Amino acid sequence: MKNPNLDYLQTFMVVIERGSFSAAAERLQLSQPAVSLQVRQLERSLNATLIERVGRRARPTAAGVALLGHARQINGAVASAMEAVAHHTTGTAGRVRLGTGATACIFLLPPILKELRAALPSLEITVTTGNTAEIARAVEDNTIDIGLVTLPVSGRSFEVTPVLDDEFVLIAPRDMALPARITPAVLSTRPMVLFEPGGNTRRTADEWLARGGVSPKPLMSLGSVEAIKEMVRAGLGCAILPGMAVSARPKQRDLVVRSLSPRLYRRLAVVIRRDKRLDLGLRKTLAALKAIATEQNGKKGGR
Template identity: 30%
Template sequence: MDRPELPLPQLHAFLVLAEELHFGHAAARLGVAQPPLSQQIRRLEEKVGHALFEREPGRVTLSPAGRALLPAARQALTGLADGLAAARAVGSGRSGRLRIGFAASLALTVLPGLLRDFRQRFPEAELDIHEMTTAPQLAALRDRAIDIGLLREPPDDDSELDFRTVLSEPFVAVLPAAHPLATQRALLLAQLADEPFVLLPRVVGPRLYDRITGLCEEAGFTPRISQHAVEWQTVCALVETGLGVSVAPASIRRIRLKGVAFRRIDPATARTRVAVAWRGNDRNPLVPRLLETIGQQRHGHPDHRRDAHGSRPAPL
């Protein structure tokens, strides 16, 4: 047996009349005349097949069928109101789900403050955080596995993705604490020419790898890489054991290892670029909300310069 369709306006009229138990009061509350209200109730009763109200002179009460319908009517209208509110919240970017990829080293710099500020602005939003190196982030963005990425050394040109610079961070030398160069406050990269290096493998961050090796080549040598490690914390641990030295973003200094020394590299132009990446055609309204939060966190106002993609980079 087919279930009769119950139009929501008729349910609303029924619910108001069930609460008021007076046609005149219910009509006034609904903002309609009494005859249209009576017509709505009659149409609903025809669909149900039974009277929903018992009508007596000067008195209206719910019938047994009306009492049976009342909880379902309330649930239907409440569910609709909740659904409309949720749809408006998602559509306006106040709630919904945002999948974020981030480079592990950024958990030591921009990520905690960014997530804290974003959650304060949009407490209804659901955040799905994924720790990923740069190359997997770019692939995940193109595959729509994540919505936004925070990564190092983004590509100069990408037809599918947009990038905005978040910060420019200096590199530091990572040395065993007992290394002779650890007695210096700062050093030149050329002083590491004869040292074995511990670095991230190129496959997980090709541009960062090339940036570090390129700086070494500018200093007059090709680094002799003795060990690879996927995470910077592992790189530091291997340096601590004496397997080599490294060059890393300055935020790595927050990894506290007693047997490791971090020293400034001169000149200070040896820096790495951190950027946010996203799909320019992404329709998730939370993406521009996170970009707004990044802009507010860094400067408090939008910058009017644009990068090669037409995106607005943060001033360094």
């Protein structure tokens, strides 16, 4: 038995994660024969069969399952070692590619990123905006390191950590007559400005209205929170927005902000690949995003 090649070990993990040699080859940007060869060489070095084919899927044998548990620890140890060396040789914290929705990017991320930059001045941070499906796909394809998205999100390669419950609210011009309770039936009689279709934010609002027997027919649909607020401010209608888009800024005298009845929430979560190597910058960013949950729980406890 020989010490395993670390690259071959990574290839083995990806084959198991993706369920096939062809999918692993696509993920690793290698040919399928190259992936098969690396797994065979790993099996030869360990003198054990690690993968068996069950139907069309590649599954770990008993020996493969045993190796898989250690492989993740090995990956973590290697990443820590590389981080320690890099700290002494380059002084850099690395690069973090973060993906999220436009609302969270505008109203939630700035203070978090400010603290990260203060703690790690050499950290390179890039932020990409998109809807949940787009961000999740980019995380899976490893073109983005971390996603801050709206649940639900699925993917067997993901580690998903809920961090924030964001309440939706109604915003309306101050001169719009409104009853005490803002129900779907109430909004069916008012002109509405909603998010453009396709994202979880619009889907959540549509489902809330539909549960109240209302089929939304918005006056207009826009892709920008700030644009929607300006349309409401101009008196064109009312809108359902994530609470963070309203509470993060000083209250405007020309807008009314009201809770919905029944109340409506979306849950934001941090998404990262389970096999992602966490260097210093990525680990600190992940911790900062997960700390949102601690802050929210602290606010709830103080009420």
